[in-house]
Amino acid sequence: MRWxxxxxVLELEKGLFPEDAWSRGMFWSELAHARGSEATRRYLVAESPEARIVGYAGLASAGELADVQTIAVAHDHQGTGLGARLLTELLRAATAFECHEVMLECRVDNVRAQKLYERFGFEPIGFRRGYYQPGNVDALVMRLTTAPDSGTAGGSSSEQGTEING
Ligand SMILES: CC(C)(COP(=O)(O)OP(=O)(O)OC[C@H]1O[C@@H](n2cnc3c(N)ncnc32)[C@H](O)[C@@H]1OP(=O)(O)O)[C@@H](O)C(=O)NCCC(=O)NCCS
Structure with a gap:
């Protein structure tokens, strides 16, 4: 993802996270840390053959710990394996950052996303009460402890024609 x-991305963000969409400033601030030798972020977009962005994802690293900051797929591309491809790329990035643990927060009512994370080996480890505001929805915290070669776990499905770019 570039500026x-x-x-x-904001158009998709508003439609996919109507209650707690990120602002333009939040994406700018994340991308500011995604370039150069001191980069701590990896942000990706998936583009259709017509160069329309149909998915995006981002990861932050801090020492040995990485955090999935966001992952989203356009409604008309969901269920095609794109979410899995994006997550695979984020886990590759975590390996490149030499992170051995990847964490994420997910709304407790977002069963679909949780199933995707479980397929990749993430395990629930706790809750953050009222993490999503203003709706006051709890977050499920999930963790994946990565083995040296686990960056491609669960990522076997692919969608023809969609390109993922950093
Ligand atoms: C969560 C999210 C990113 C998943 O993305 P996705 O592209 O739909 O995910 P995938 O296609 O990889 O996997 C989803 C399902 O499609 C199935 N699938 C995978 N490849 C497939 C293919 N080639 N053809 C048909 N189905 C396929 C998977 O088995 C999976 O099934 P299940 O979860 O119903 O058991 C997406 O639903 C989304 O953007 N949701 C809104 C934003 C959001 O909630 N983000 C997560 C915040 S924590």
Whole structure:
């Protein structure tokens, strides 16, 4: 993901996270840490053959710990394996950052996302009460402890024609 992708990403963001969409400033601030030798972030977009952004994802690293910051797929591309491909790329990035543990937060009512994470070996480890505001929805915290070669776990499905770019 580059700064010029943010307009399209924001459109998707508003539709996919209507209650707690990230602002433009949040994406800018994340991307500011995604370049150069000191980079701590990896942000990706998935583009359709017509160059429309149909998915995006981001990961932050801090020492040995990585955090899935966001992952989203356009409604008309969900269920095609794109979420799995994006997550596979994030886990590769975690390995490249030499992180041995990947954490994420997910709304307790987002069963679909939880199933995707479980397929990749994430395990629930606790809750954050009222993490999502203003709706006051709890977050399920999940963790994956990565083995040296686990960056591609569960990522076997692929969608023809969609390209993932950093
Ligand atoms: C969660 C999310 C990212 C998953 O993305 P996705 O592209 O739909 O995920 P996948 O296609 O990889 O996997 C989802 C399902 O499709 C199935 N699938 C995978 N490849 C497939 C293929 N080639 N054809 C048909 N189905 C397929 C998977 O088995 C999985 O099934 P299940 O979860 O119903 O058992 C997406 O639903 C989304 O953007 N949701 C809104 C935003 C959101 O909630 N983000 C997560 C915040 S924590």
């Amino acid at each position: 010029w992708d943010i307009d399209q």
